[in-house]
Amino acid sequence: MPKNRRKISGTRVFFTVWIILTMVFLFFPIAQIILMSFNTSVYGRLPIVFTTQWYVKLFTTSKLLGAAGFSLGFSLVVSLVSAVLGIMASLALRKFPTRLNNIFNTLMDVPLMIPWLVQAVSLLLLFSFVGIGRSIPSMFLGCLAAVMPHSFMLTYSRVMTMDPYPEEAGRTLGATPFQVFRDITFRMIFPAVLAGWLMSFVLCFNCFSLQYYLAPFGTYTLPMKIFTLIRSGSKPDMNALATIMVGITFAIILILNKIGFGADQLFGAPRRGEKE
Amino acid sequence: MAEILIQNISKSFGKNKVLDDLSFEVKDKHFLTLLGPSGCGKTTLLRIIAGLEYSDTGSVIVGGKDITNVPVEKRNIGVVFQNYALIPNMTVFNNIAYGLKIRKVDRQTIQEKVEYYAALVGLGDLQGRKIGQLSGGQQQRVALARALIIEPPILLLDEPLSALDRKIRGEMQYEIRRIQQEVGITTVFVTHDQEEAMTMSDEIVLMHKGRIEQLDTPEQIYNHPISLYSSDFLGKANTLDATLDYENGKAYAVGDGWCFPVVPPAGIEEDLEDICLAIRGEQIEFEQITEEEALAARAAMDAAEEPVPTAVAQIETVVFTGEVCRISAKMGADDITIACINTRAESLRPGMYLKLIVPKDRIHCFRLGDSEKARS
Numbered sequence: 001m002p003k004n005r006r007k008i009s010g011t012r013v014f015f016t017v018w019i020i021l022t023m024v025f026l027f028f029p030i031a032q033i034i035l036m037s038f039n040t041s042v043y044g045r046l047p048i049v050f051t052t053q054w055y056v057k058l059f060t061t062s063k064l065l066g067a068a069g070f071s072l073g074f075s076l077v078v079s080l081v082s083a084v085l086g087i088m089a090s091l092a093l094r095k096f097p098t099r100l101n102n103i104f105n106t107l108m109d110v111p112l113m114i115p116w117l118v119q120a121v122s123l124l125l126l127f128s129f130v131g132i133g134r135s136i137p138s139m140f141l142g143c144l145a146a147v148m149p150h151s152f153m154l155t156y157s158r159v160m161t162m163d164p165y166p167e168e169a170g171r172t173l174g175a176t177p178f179q180v181f182r183d184i185t186f187r188m189i190f191p192a193v194l195a196g197w198l199m200s201f202v203l204c205f206n207c208f209s210l211q212y213y214l215a216p217f218g219t220y221t222l223p224m225k226i227f228t229l230i231r232s233g234s235k236p237d238m239n240a241l242a243t244i245m246v247g248i249t250f251a252i253i254l255i256l257n258k259i260g261f262g263a264d265q266l267f268g269a270p271r272r273g274e275k276e
Numbered sequence: 277m278a279e280i281l282i283q284n285i286s287k288s289f290g291k292n293k294v295l296d297d298l299s300f301e302v303k304d305k306h307f308l309t310l311l312g313p314s315g316c317g318k319t320t321l322l323r324i325i326a327g328l329e330y331s332d333t334g335s336v337i338v339g340g341k342d343i344t345n346v347p348v349e350k351r352n353i354g355v356v357f358q359n360y361a362l363i364p365n366m367t368v369f370n371n372i373a374y375g376l377k378i379r380k381v382d383r384q385t386i387q388e389k390v391e392y393y394a395a396l397v398g399l400g401d402l403q404g405r406k407i408g409q410l411s412g413g414q415q416q417r418v419a420l421a422r423a424l425i426i427e428p429p430i431l432l433l434d435e436p437l438s439a440l441d442r443k444i445r446g447e448m449q450y451e452i453r454r455i456q457q458e459v460g461i462t463t464v465f466v467t468h469d470q471e472e473a474m475t476m477s478d479e480i481v482l483m484h485k486g487r488i489e490q491l492d493t494p495e496q497i498y499n500h501p502i503s504l505y506s507s508d509f510l511g512k513a514n515t516l517d518a519t520l521d522y523e524n525g526k527a528y529a530v531g532d533g534w535c536f537p538v539v540p541p542a543g544i545e546e547d548l549e550d551i552c553l554a555i556r557g558e559q560i561e562f563e564q565i566t567e568e569e570a571l572a573a574r575a576a577m578d579a580a581e582e583p584v585p586t587a588v589a590q591i592e593t594v595v596f597t598g599e600v601c602r603i604s605a606k607m608g609a610d611d612i613t614i615a616c617i618n619t620r621a622e623s624l625r626p627g628m629y630l631k632l633i634v635p636k637d638r639i640h641c642f643r644l645g646d647s648e649k650a651r652s
């Protein structure tokens with residue numbers, strides 16, 4: 001027996017170390033950027049000499065803010081449309097016969113697999129053929145096509161696994177289909193919709209290759225701007241911007257957790273000691 | 277007036293014929309129970325009445341109005357689902373109030389009515405709770421209050437008590453019946469528990485594979501089952517194979533080592549036809565006899581040419597189950613179970629002999645077609 005116990009604690013140590021290493025790997029680069037954004041040295045030289053000059057530069061002379069604002073707005077619109085389409089597709093699909101359902105589902109999987117680069121090139125061909133070429137509408141449609149499957153997948157799996165009876169109960173109590181959606185269905189799938197929306201937002205914000213191929217000349221999203229700037233050397237004001245973005249992200253995560261939407265709620269992972 | 281008329285309802289799911297040309301009536305303010313084994317189509321029928329499922333043929337008529345094509349939300353029928361179907365993101369109060377909110381009732385009235393119906397179903401002060409924080413029994417009460425609060429002329433209940441333990445179940449049976457009579461709602465109740473069906477109903481529809489086997493009051497079905505299936509489903513009767521034998525115009529059921537005088541089933545005139553008997557354990561009277569008397573009776577029966585009424589059994593086990601005792605005995609070659617109040621069985625021991633007395637009208641005879649139906 002004691003021997004057995006030793007063995008268990010051995011594996012436990014192993015996994016603890018493993019988890020710590022993973023966390024370091026995940027968070028060290030972020031921490032590094034935050035530190036460097038406060039460092040006087042342009043090339044990240046140590047020791048750190050504290051300064052806020054990069055933040056001042058970011059908000060005065062830097063050209064990053066405009067691109068960041070555009071990216072935020074653009075991603076917001078795309079992700080909201082993606083969330084709405086995701087809900088509509090999921091609810092419609094639930095009513096389909098199983099065969100059609102499977103076919104559609106598989107089709108929705110395809111964009112998840114195709115590399116964005118390939119998708120970008122083929123979309124550019126298509127859009128040029130249709131005549132909208134590189135333009136805001138092309139970029140919008142392209143990014144939407146890339147992120148929609150994600151919000152659809154999350155919403156759809158929730159819709160298919162959720163208990164259908166509360167909705168039927170709502171109908172028997174006199175609610176019209178629209179009232180049932182507003183009062184019951186939407187509230188029940190809301191965590192998944194929120195997760196899908198966040199995911200679409202982040203993906204859209206990041207989908208450099210699609211933006212690079214489809215954006216009209218003179219329009220720069222943040223990733224495109226950074227890409228052009230980084231070729232002419234390190235720019236600590238980018239670190240400052242990254243730090244602000246990390247800060248905002250953490251704030252959102254904290255708020256979500258506070259109002260009761262932790263990762264478990266959003267992505268369906270079970271939380272210890274809690275029943276559904 | 278809210279009587280429900282079910283006319284020629286049929287329903288198939290693919291090739292699976294779930295309901296086969298059902299017709300019956302639920303009288304105004306009556307409590308009718310759909311009783312049958314799992315998968316016989318009870319829920320499907322209830323969903324068709326509620327409008328949640330469409331039948332292939334037939335119509336549902338409520339109070340003289342054909343509602344077959346009326347959408348669910350316009351039917352004004354209260355439904356309590358098999359699994360409660362409470363809305364998970366709403367509090368108890370909001371669940372109960374939902375039907376009234378949809379009807380745009382003012383807040384003051386909603387508040388008062390929720391108070392009233394919560395008290396009626398015995399919910400106490402749980403109105404602020406979330407659904408996830410309720411026990412099964414409490415959820416059941418919320419579901420009931422939510423269906424009642426819209427004051428529907430018709431209430432449909434789908435096995436609402438199946439998840440509860442025996443004690444709460446008994447209480448809820450009583451309460452549902454009380455509320456139903458107090459408010460005066462025409463009710464269709466679904467269960468596969470025959471005891472529950474008999475305690476609660478004005479009428480029982482006994483279903484068998486999508487058809488009606490028998491529709492009658494609980495007493496009638498229990499005392500006068502029209503088929504072996506009925507007798508077996510309500511109250512688990514003893515079933516015995518026998519041969520019908522006419523002698524001097526009287527009918528006897530002759531089994532292996534026993535013989536009862538019987539009223540022959542309708543339509544059988546022929547001698548020596550195979551039949552099946554159903555006898556309820558508690559309708560068997562008995563007296564204790566000695567081994568010699570038992571053997572003599574058996575010998576007399578075997579010696580005679582014509583049937584001699586003989587029913588002698590040897591006790592195998594005596595099982596005490598509370599109010600009643602169940603005596604398992606061997607009558608000739610067949611097993612028979614006798615039920616009696618436990619004081620009557622105190623002196624009985626395995627190996628003893630009993631003479632069984634069953635009034636003629638307590639023995640139900642069925643043609644063999646019926647018995648095959650019951651066994652499948």
Ligand SMILES: Nc1ncnc2c1ncn2[C@@H]1O[C@H](COP(=O)(O)OP(=O)(O)OP(=O)(O)O)[C@@H](O)[C@H]1O
Nearest residue numbers: 289292294312313314315316317318319320321468
């Ligand atoms: N939506 C459906 N699609 C296909 N088959 C169905 C559907 N709903 C019910 N069935 C089938 O219809 C038959 C009757 O089902 P139903 O739910 O009415 O039975 P039940 O009498 O309520 O049984 P239980 O006592 O187990 O609740 C079953 O064989 C079931 O498999």
Ligand SMILES: [Mg+2]
Nearest residue numbers: 318319320358
């Ligand atoms: Mg059922």
